Amino acid sequence: MSVVAAIQMASGPNVGANLLEAERLIAQAAAEGAKLVILPENFALMGEKESALLSIVEEEGNGPLQGFLAQQAIRHKVWLVGGTVPLQASESGKVRAACLLFDTGGQVVARYDKLHLFDVSLPGGEERYCESLTIESGQDVVVADTPFGKLGLAVCYDLRFPELFRCLVERGMEILVLPSAFTALTGKAHWEPLVRARAIENLCYVVAAGQGGFHASGRTTHGDSMIIDPWGVILARLPRGSGVITAELDPERLRSTRRNFPTLEHRRLSCKLS
Numbered sequence: 182m183s184v185v186a187a188i189q190m191a192s193g194p195n196v197g198a199n200l201l202e203a204e205r206l207i208a209q210a211a212a213e214g215a216k217l218v219i220l221p222e223n224f225a226l227m228g229e230k231e232s233a234l235l236s237i238v239e240e241e242g243n244g245p246l247q248g249f250l251a252q253q254a255i256r257h258k259v260w261l262v263g264g265t266v267p268l269q270a271s272e273s274g275k276v277r278a279a280c281l282l283f284d285t286g287g288q289v290v291a292r293y294d295k296l297h298l299f300d301v302s303l304p305g306g307e308e309r310y311c312e313s314l315t316i317e318s319g320q321d322v323v324v325a326d327t328p329f330g331k332l333g334l335a336v337c338y339d340l341r342f343p344e345l346f347r348c349l350v351e352r353g354m355e356i357l358v359l360p361s362a363f364t365a366l367t368g369k370a371h372w373e374p375l376v377r378a379r380a381i382e383n384l385c386y387v388v389a390a391g392q393g394g395f396h397a398s399g400r401t402t403h404g405d406s407m408i409i410d411p412w413g414v415i416l417a418r419l420p421r422g423s424g425v426i427t428a429e430l431d432p433e434r435l436r437s438t439r440r441n442f443p444t445l446e447h448r449r450l451s452c453k454l455s
Contacts, residue, residue: 182429183329185217185356185386186210189406189419189426191394192227196237199225200249202423210425211257217329217430218257219390220264221406222278222337222360225249227396231315234267238276241268242289251287258285260327264360264390265295265336270317278316280334280360282325290327293334294319297342303366308400310364312338322348329430330355333385337361340375343382348453350383350445355435357385362392368403381413384439386430393421411438 188206192199203224210218225246226237239246250263261283267276278295296319298312322345325332333354339345340359349357357379363372368391380387386409393404407418408428416428439445 182431183216184214184427185219185329185388185408185430186213186215186425186427187219187388187390187406187408187417187419188221188224188424189391189393189404190221190224190423191396191402192221192224192392194226194228194233194397196226203249204253206423206425207253207257207259207261210427211259213425213427215259215425215427217260217262217327217388219262219358219388220360221390221392222265222362223392224264224360225266227362227392227398227400229398231310231312234276234315235274238267238269241279241292247281247289250281250283254283254285255287260284260329262334262358262360262390268294272317275315275317277319278312278336280336282327282332282334291323291325291332291334293323293336294321295336295339296320296345297338299338303364308364308366322352324349324352324354330432330435333357335359337363340379341371343379346379346383350385351451354383355385355432356430357383357387359387359389360391361389363403365401365403368405372403372405373407376407377409377413377415380409380411382444384411384435384442384445386410386435393419394423411435
């Protein structure tokens with residue numbers, strides 16, 4: 182069995198301060214025995230506006246944020262999921278929200294660009310979001326081979342689209358990692374049932390690492406980072422604030438759950454990415 186860690190943060194507009202906090206929490210996770218560590222969405226910057234991401238956009242394979250993540254993976258000998266990093270998009274004035282997986286040698290072994298963009302008005306009309314003004318949607322579904330099992334990558338708003346996770350499971354997903362920054366309002370209503378549903382319906386582990394606190398924009402994120410087993414049992418959770426949660430990933434538990442409760446084999450419809 183291997184130990185996995187989800188890191189929760191309340192990132193602000195100061196990139197340097199956010200990286201220092203991420204470094205501290207990654208070190209804590211490693212000290213607690215974690216071999217796979219997941220950072221939340223926008224770990225390096227939660228600015229006053231979504232467009233602040235344009236100020237730190239990087240080329241793929243080159244930039245201080247990617248360098249930081251590589252160094253942390255090497256230093257602590259962990260596989261590291263770098264939340265999301267703003268990488269160059271094909272469209273001018275936009276970024277890709279890229280979820281990067283680093284191995285213990287600091288090499289990027291997988292990249293997933295957020296597919297579903299949060300363009301919504303929340304009930305009451307006081308909060309409006311339009312990620313598509315700044316972020317260019319990804320196109321690919323990504324599952325990576327790791328020493329812990331087959332890792333499926335998704336980000337935040339993706340959680341609401343179960344067909345994505347069916348596509349991931351058809352590609353062999355055993356562990357789902359989900360960096361997030363759920364709003365306080367939607368998180369209170371939907372976060373736990375959605376995260377647990379993704380584990381239950383796909384009979385997989387889910388590691389959901391969130392932003393959790395107050396931000397310079399006036400936004401409040403829900404937090405409640407969780408690690409959930411294939412039966413939907415919450416193994417660890419952190420309701421609010423910065424911190425680390427850890428749990429063991431047991432491959433045999435996953436295999437026996439799928440063997441004894443073979444709902445994935447009973448599917449009558451397939452899901453294809455358009």
